[in-house]
Structure formats: structure tokens, C-alpha cells
Amino acid sequence: MTTSTGGATGQSSGAAARAEALDHDDPLAAYRDRFVGASSSLTYFDGNSLGRPLAVTADRMGVFVEHEWGGRLIRGWDEQWMELPLVVGDELGLVCLGAAPGQVVVADSTTVVLYKLLRAAVAARPDRPEIVLDTDNFPTDRYVAEAVARECGLHLRWVETDPALGLTLEQAASVVGPRTAVVLASHVAYRSAYVADVPGITALAHEAGALVLWDLSHSVGSVPVELDAWDVDLAVGCTYKYLNGGPGSPAFGYVAQRHLTELDQPVSGWMGHADPFAMGPGHTPDPGVRRLLSGTPPVLAMQPMRDMLALVAAVGMPAVRAKSVGLTSYAIELADELLLPLGVTLASPRDAAQRGGHVTLVHPRMREVVAALWKRDVIPDYRDPGGLRIGLSPLSTSYDEVRRGLEEVAALLRPGP
Structure with a gap:
């Protein structure tokens, strides 16, 4: 980027040195080279909407087409495909969800799985007329x-x-009661990245006799999740963000073991x-989590996420979370220095413990700024009102x-000459 004053040039030089030092000291920096396009000049701030593919995934897909699909043909169903939604579900539960085997299944889109689980939850509480x-x-x-x-x-x-925060324990306590059938909430707020108190809100709902359905779409693969330890009832999430499953990759559903025979999904x-x-x-539902399935599972679409799950398993979610906190903290540090003097405000928590893997910056001109950034190969996304959202996928994003x-x-925000 060209700057117009010596002071600005010096400031940019100092920022570059700081970013270089952070990348040098980053224990996960080497993993970035495993992602397609990560070494290009494009700046990618949308990993929380669509993650970059892993380079090894191209080989996996080729082998699948040639050997499993092309070589085994219909035999593939008997040999492994019928069980794949449960096998990948267990992998996901172990690596990212803190879920014991037999409680997670991969299938459908997030919307469809969400509908199935919510509809089943309210049916399990027939005398309670409210969804919170x-x-x-x-x-x-x-x-x-x-x-x-x-x-x-x-x-x-x-x-x-508050759009700059999310659902708090105190707010939940003010509305959850004997009329509540189910509480539907997001672990990490899609706009602000606020991290909800999952164990606290879940316990509060249980005390009232209600169920809780958590949407993990903006946390899975970025923020540690412990569904069993938190006593969660139900959860849903997508796999194309931090799990790098690709556009349209299938969602997952979690049903706690204690609810499997109680909940009947509607499709x-x-x-x-x-x-x-x-x-x-x-129709006799399967006694296990397989009952959440409806039609033929997306076998081909499950392949890419298996590479990412293997990588996250090797790195470990604590290390992934540490890198995520480092990236978002650095983004806020830079925003304070470069953007707040230009009228930008932070619409995400400053406390890293309350912040997920993205940061939202607000300014009245952000819609036009985002459009201009895309033309410059800088890819964030825009969220009303006036929010530029930067999603920093920990393993594929550098500090620089x-x-x-x-x-x-x-x-783009700085006044012209």
C-alpha cells in the first residue's frame, strides 16, 4: 500500500515488523502452507464463512472418485458409506465437540438439521408453549x-x-420458566463473536424443565466445545467455516445419549x-443417533472435512484456540491504532474469553468500503448495520x-488530499 507521508510510512514499517515478529513466534505458522491459496497476495478475512481448502483434499477426492466410487461402485454402501455419517460424526465429536461416540451424525444442511432438532424438542415438551x-x-x-x-x-x-454482544445468562434467567419448552441460542454470536455461557444457560434451562438447542456454527473448529461436560441436550452446526468442508458441505447434529429414545425427528x-x-x-426409528437421518447421506461431500478434522486432531483444539485469540487480539490492537481515529467502533467483546474467532468493526461507510476491498483482493464480509466482519481462521491466517x-x-476510510 502506498502512503502519502513519511510518518505514515514509518508507522506502516513498524506495523510490518510487529506482524513479522508475531508470525515468526507463531508455533502454528507452518500449517498455513497446507491450504490452497494461502501463499497468494489475496487477504482472506472470510474464513468464518467459507474456509480455504486443504491441498491434500484434492488428492483425497481423486482417490475417492477413482477407487471408492469408480472401483467399488454400489458395493461402497455395504463396505463403508452407510456408516459414514456416524463415523465422521464420531470423529467430529472427539476432535471438536467433546462428545462421546454415538451422539453426533453428519447429514443435510444446517437449516434442515436445526428444524429436525427444534421440532423434536418442542414435541418432547408438549405442555410448554414457548420457544426462547x-x-x-x-x-x-x-x-x-x-x-x-x-x-x-x-x-x-x-x-x-445488544448486537455488539449476545445472549447473557442474566437475560436468559429473566425469561426462562415453566412455560419454556426449549431455548434456542448460538454459542458464538454470528455478528459480534460474543461467546455465550453454554453451561450456565443450559443449567438454568434444565432447572426450569426446558431443553436447550445450541447452534455451534461459528464456534466449531475455532472455540473449544465440551457438549457432554456442559450437559447439553441438542446441538447443530455447519462444517464449511472453520472445518473447511467446502461450499455446501453437510451439517451435523448432536443428541445427548439420554435423549435418543425420547426425541423423534419429524422428517x-x-x-x-x-x-x-x-x-x-x-417407520421404526433407529434406537441411536442414526434416527436423525432422513434420505441418502452426502458421502462425497463428507470427504473434505475429514482432512481438516485430522489436522485439528494433530494440532489440538487448545492450540487452535490460542492462535485464534492471538489473531483477533492483534486485529483489535491494529483497529485501535489505525481505525478508531477514523471513526470506527468495535462491535465485538474486548475480553478474549468472551470473543470467538471473528471481529466486527463498525463505520457508516463500511458497505462501500467492503465493496472496494473486494476489488483490491481483500475479502471480509459486511453485516448491517455498518459492520465489517473479519473472520480469522486460525490455521490458514497469518498476522501479516x-x-x-x-x-x-x-x-479507504482516510480522507483524501
Whole structure:
């Protein structure tokens, strides 16, 4: 980036040296080279929307097409594909979710799995007429809740949350009670990256006799999750963000072991049958988490995430989280230095313990700034009102990438000569 004054040049030089030192000391820096395109000049701030592919995934897909699909053909179903949603689910549970085997299944889209679980949860609490959720939850979560409420004649109990934060324990306590069937909330808020108190809110709901359904889409693979230890009932999440499963990769659903025989999901299909090939006259749900399946599982689309799960397992979620905190903390440090003097405000928690893997910066001109950044090969995303959201995928993002991107934001916001 060209600067117009000696002072600015000196400032940029100092920032570059700081970023270089952070990259030099980063124990995970070498993993960046494993991702396609990470060494290019493009600055990628959207890893929380679509992660970069791993280079090894191209080989995996080629081998699958040639040997498993092309070589085994229909035999693949008997040999391994029928069980793949459960096998990959267990891998995901072990590496990222803190879930014992037999509770996670991979299938469908996040919207479909969310609907299945929410519909099953309210059916399990038939005498309770309310679904609790917050006004700033991700749109799909709100839309699905509205649809389920219409179908079942239920009432939505909205919690007004600060867009720069998210649902707090105190807010949940003010609305959860004997009328609550289920609380629907996000572990990490999609706009602000606020980290909700999952064990606290879950315990609060249980005391009231309600269930809780957690959306992990913006935390899985970036923020440690302990579903079993937190006594979570149900959870859902996507795999194309920090799990790098690719565009349209399937979602996952978690059902705690204690609920498996209690919850009946509403989209009965042959793959969720206790004996899929019986082809009988009625539907008997599988006794395990397989009951969450409906149609044919997306075998091909499950392949890429297996490479990322193997990488995260090798690195360890504590190290991934440490890098994530380092990147977002550095982004806030730079924003304070470069952007706050230009009228930008931070719409994410400053406390790293309350912040997930992205940071949102607000300014009235951010919509046009984001459009201009894309033309400069700097790729964040935009979220109303006036929010530039930078998602920093820990294993594929460098500190210097953060510096270069935020210096471009400053250049676009800085008044012209």
C-alpha cells in the first residue's frame, strides 16, 4: 500500500515488523502452507464463512472418485458409506465437540438439521408453549423457530440483545420458566463473536424443565466445545467455516445419549430406520443417533472435512484456540491504532474469553468500503448495520495478513488530499 507521508510510512514499517515478529513466534505458522491459496497476495478475512481448502483434499477426492466410487461402485454402501455419517460424526465429536461416540451424525444442511432438532424438542415438551430465542440470533435460526411456532401453535419469547454482544445468562434467567419448552441460542454470536455461557444457560434451562438447542456454527473448529461436560441436550452446526468442508458441505447434529429414545425427528426417511433395507410398511426409528437421518447421506461431500478434522486432531483444539485469540487480539490492537481515529467502533467483546474467532468493526461507510476491498483482493464480509466482519481462521491466517488487510481498510476510510 502506498502512503502519502513519511510518518505514515514509518508507522506502516513498524506495523510490518510487529506482524513479522508475531508470525515468526507463531508455533502454528507452518500449517498455513497446507491450504490452497494461502501463499497468494489475496487477504482472506472470510474464513468464518467459507474456509480455504486443504491441498491434500484434492488428492483425497481423486482417490475417492477413482477407487471408492469408480472401483467399488454400489458395493461402497455395504463396505463403508452407510456408516459414514456416524463415523465422521464420531470423529467430529472427539476432535471438536467433546462428545462421546454415538451422539453426533453428519447429514443435510444446517437449516434442515436445526428444524429436525427444534421440532423434536418442542414435541418432547408438549405442555410448554414457548420457544426462547434472542433477536440477534442468526437469521436461519429465527426463521426456523418462527416456522416451528406456526406449525405447533407455540409462542416465541424474544430476548432483546445488544448486537455488539449476545445472549447473557442474566437475560436468559429473566425469561426462562415453566412455560419454556426449549431455548434456542448460538454459542458464538454470528455478528459480534460474543461467546455465550453454554453451561450456565443450559443449567438454568434444565432447572426450569426446558431443553436447550445450541447452534455451534461459528464456534466449531475455532472455540473449544465440551457438549457432554456442559450437559447439553441438542446441538447443530455447519462444517464449511472453520472445518473447511467446502461450499455446501453437510451439517451435523448432536443428541445427548439420554435423549435418543425420547426425541423423534419429524422428517422420517429410510436411512433413519432401524433396518433401512427391511422396506417395511411403517417407520421404526433407529434406537441411536442414526434416527436423525432422513434420505441418502452426502458421502462425497463428507470427504473434505475429514482432512481438516485430522489436522485439528494433530494440532489440538487448545492450540487452535490460542492462535485464534492471538489473531483477533492483534486485529483489535491494529483497529485501535489505525481505525478508531477514523471513526470506527468495535462491535465485538474486548475480553478474549468472551470473543470467538471473528471481529466486527463498525463505520457508516463500511458497505462501500467492503465493496472496494473486494476489488483490491481483500475479502471480509459486511453485516448491517455498518459492520465489517473479519473472520480469522486460525490455521490458514497469518498476522501479516491481518496487518495488510486492516491497513487497506484505513486507506479507504482516510480522507483524501
